Every structure is written in structure tokens, then in C-alpha cells.
Amino acid sequence: MSTRPIAPRTPRPPGALRLGLSRGWVEIRTFSREWEGVLFTFLLPTVILALFATVMGGFFDMGVSAVDYFLPGLIAMGLMSVSFQTLGVSIATEREYGMLRRLRGTPMPPSAYFVGKTILVLFLALGQVVLLLGVARLFFDAALPTTVAAWATIAWVFLLGTVACSLLGIAVSSLARTPQAASAVVTFPFLILQFVSGIFVPVSALPEWLLNLASLFPLLWMAQGMRAGFFPDAMAGLEPSGSWELPTVALALGIWCVVGLAVTLTTFRWKNRKDG
Template structure:
């Protein structure tokens, strides 16, 4: 039997779009076609948060300069005025570091997230394919960047301008590191939770700044612990700033200075327990109260 001749001028037959070859081509291989995970998206968003923050030069100057200016004023005005057993700058440095860490976490997130909610940023983000957890990863990256920047600036100012005695042992720096991490995480979660209390972005400043300012005077930041009444310290111990300051003092101060604490000791296990508890409490409050929309949006 003869084979039919093929006409070279005839158009080629189009491939079947439903055939097995087409189906195999449509199946992604490896990472092709796979959406990035929450961690990757969150890290990218964190980098975007840092760049956005850096563009607002007023916020950059205020955020980083205020604790440093307070340290400079206290070290200059109170130098030799009180007998604290150590130089004035050495005494105030740990507390102001704790204050700066709470500022870049609790205060920054409390006001910024309230503004993003009112201006519709959160509502628009919730409508995108971005996993909700990626938003919080991005905020965590921003806060850690600000926290380490704040710590580096305060150490540089204290060391270069006032010749402060900085910690010289690995154990002391390890204490500073875990207090920084636990305190910053706990204050960040508390800031996210308290952002939902403010009805407007303008009201967020009062909701966040007023309790933060009160804690600075009752937690041994501006006023030495040994002159504060017990009832004031007991009330302040319900919040993380007092424990952050105490943990920082344990890292910076010599061991004999522990006698000036309320209990006469650094109580580092209690510091870790209190800050860890605030991480848990802050997470629960965030899960219960966080809103992507304002109340008027439903």
C-alpha cells in the first residue's frame, strides 16, 4: 500500500492545548510558579519599612536624638550633684537605653499603626495576597533595626563624649542582649495592641505617650530607684519598662550596685520571667484587639 504524499504547502497542525504535552508544560517545576512564604515577604516588607522610615528625616532625628540628648543633659547637669557611687553618665546610661528601646517599639508602633489604620493602609494591605503574618514580620524587622541603632548611638555618645565605663565581659553583653530582645518584643506587641485603642491617629499620641511618660518617672529611669516609694515601684513592676531598666543595670553596673535595687539583688530570673510574660500577654492582646479597619469602616 502506498503512503499518501504530504503537501509541503499545507499549514502545520496546531498543537492540542489540552493534550498531555501542554498539561505537562503547565505544571510548575521547582520554585517556578510558587508564591513566596510569609517570612520572605515579611523580610522584604521590613526592608521597605526601613526605607520608608529613613525618608522621613524628622522622624529619624527625633527617634534617635531624644534619648541621646536626655543622656547628655543628665550627664552634664547632674554630674557630681548626687553621690551614686559611680559617674553620673554610667548611672543613667542603662535606664535611658531601656527608655530608648521602649520608645522605638511601644511608642513607634502604637502611633504608626494607628495612623496606617485610619488612612486605610491596613485595609488595602489586607486585600492583597500578602499573608497577614508578613506585615508583623516587617514591623519586627523595623523595630529591631531601630533598637540596635538606638543602642549603638547611646553607647557611642556615652563612650566618646563622657568616657563611660562600658561592660567588658561576655556575660554582661549576653545579659544586655537578652534583655534587649525580650523587652523590645514585649513592648512591640504592647504597642500593636494599644494602637487599637485610639479612635484616630491624633488620639494615638495621647494614648501612647502619656502612659509611657508616667512609666519613665516611676520605673527608675529619671528618678533613682532607691528614692522611689515602694508602692510606686510595685505599681511600675506591672509593666515591662522597670524590668528592662533593671536588667540593663545588671549588665552595666558592678555587682555591688545591686544593693540599691528594691530587693537588694538583680533578680535576673525574675526579670526574664516578667519580660517573657509580657511577650505572652502582648501577643494575646494583639490577637484579641488588632483590627485591619477603623470602627467606622465596620
């Protein structure tokens, strides 16, 4: 009785998640090689906080110290910086120099690329927040939240806000014709939003029409959600509605996640316009 040799099994290719994790490690190592970008990304919110605490500490009168007041807004600003700004510029650059086209020609599934970018953004966001909180606490005696509920609020605002701004960054990257244009397209609206979303100027001091305009974008809701986690409940009266409106914050950020995903799916390009 003859027996047929058993053919060796072909190993299954790694899945999208595994490839995405590997891609994320590549993204982190690539980003870390540019030490100027690393310093700017991690230190900018911390430097601004230190300046506000030093310059405004003696005459700041909002019921809390200057560092305590500006800390949640600067966290929100930093999250939008490492997601919206970083992805908007970096993806446009990769598209311009043909890196996206070459990646698309490999067996790597497209989803693995976006998983890698997600890991990079989370790495940058967590590192930036940890550094900012550490400096605020150790050098300026900032009052950090002491309840599980407060940290839970900070956590879900962190996740929803980061996802929403990341998707917007990916979507915006397709609008620019060149990497230089991408920097302007991303930086200009981000700079304006910082001044109309309660980051540097209290929302109570903003004109109603300007506040209504800012409410159309995620940064205002991210800052408001962060204030709800860091500030005592009594300070909710300083908000335009007199409350933190956390369900509205979650709804607004959730809508931006859906809108960002829809725009990304319909506009994302692996090639630049010259390649068709």
C-alpha cells in the same frame, strides 16, 4: 508513540518570611523619609544622657558617674520608645487612612506585615543603642561592660523587652479612635512610667506603693535588667530587693510577651471603626 507536552511549572509564590523581609525594607525606607522623626527617634536618649552628664556630673553621688548611672535606664527607655510608642502611633495612623485595609486585600499574608514591623523596630532599636553607647563612650568616657556574661544579659533583656513592648504597642494601637488619640494614649502612660521605673529617679527613692505599681509594667524590669549588665555587682544592693533578680526580670518580660501576644491576637483590627 506520541508524547504530551510538559506543562510549565507555576512558580511558587514567595513565603511569608521572604515577603516580611521585603516589607521590612519598605518600612525602613518609609520611616527614613521623615528626617524629623529619624532625628528625634535616634537622638532623644543621647541628648538626655548628654544633659544629665553635663548638668549633674559635678554633684552626682551614686558610686558611679552620672553618665554611667543613667545609661542603662536610657537604653531601656529608648527601646520602649521605638517599639511601644512607634508602633502604637504608626499602626493607628495606617489603620485610619485605610493602609491596613488595602494591605489586607492583597495576597500578602498578614504575618508578613508583622515581620516587616519587627524588622523596623529592631533596626531602630539597634541604631539607637549603638549611637547611645558610642556617644557615651567617646564623649563622656562611660564604663562599658567587659565580660561576655554582662553583654549576654544586655542582649536577652534587649530582645525580651523589645518584643514585649512591640506587642503592647500593636495592641494599644487598636484602642485609639484616631491617630491623634493614639499619640495621647501611648505617650501619657509612657511618660509616667519613665519617672516611676528607675529611669530618671533611683528606684531606692520611690515610695513602695509606687514601685509596686511600676512593677506591673515592663519598663521597670527592662531598666533593672540593663543595670545588671552595666553596673558592678556591688551596686545590686541599691535595688529594692538587694539583688538584680534576673530570673524575675526574665519571667516578668516573658509574661508581658505572652500577654501582649494574646491581647494583639484578640483585639487587632485591619479596619477602623467607621469601616466596620
